[in-house]
Amino acid sequence: MIIMSVKPFSLKSFREYLSEGKIMASYCPSCKKVHLPPRPICPNCMGKTNKWRELKGEGIIKAYTTIHVPLTKMMSQSPYTVGVIEFDEGGRISGLITNARETDRDLIDLRVKAQIVKEGEEIKLCFKIIS
Ligand SMILES: [Zn+2]
Known part of the structure; x- marks a missing residue:
């Protein structure tokens, strides 16, 4: 067995x-x-x-905020946008939206795809707008 x-x-x-x-x-x-x-x-x-x-790693943005006063380790990426993502299967999680600066649209309900990003020892879930 x-x-x-x-x-x-x-x-x-x-x-x-x-x-x-x-x-x-x-x-x-x-x-x-x-x-x-x-x-x-x-x-x-x-x-x-x-x-x-x-x-599967795809979902939509339900909420977001742009951070202009970043954490020290995020300084080089400032300003950056963090969103709350709802996956297609359900379940919500927050994460960095990596290409938010490339659009000036309202991000609510835009589709995103998850990206698993490794930074040294740290692993995190980020999202890329695909719609
Ligand atoms: Zn239940």
Whole structure:
């Protein structure tokens, strides 16, 4: 018998999956909702039967803000835009929108594609506008 090891539903596991090139969310089979970051208990229905689900990495911008006074490590990219992205499968997460400066449009509801970016030891999820 093969016992599949299941990673705990946590931000740490989320980052480990990212380093493997996967965007993994928790999915609640009871209420059919997807949550990010992954968590063991569904915040919608308190269900405890969550499963891992891989997301395709496309979604839309639901909110955004442009930062003009950046963190020190982000100084070279200032001003930069951070958005809240809702994935097609559900689940929301915030991340840097890498090409926001190339457009002067309102970014709400524009389509984005996720990009997994490695900076030294750090791994993060960024988004590129594709529509
Ligand atoms: Zn649920």
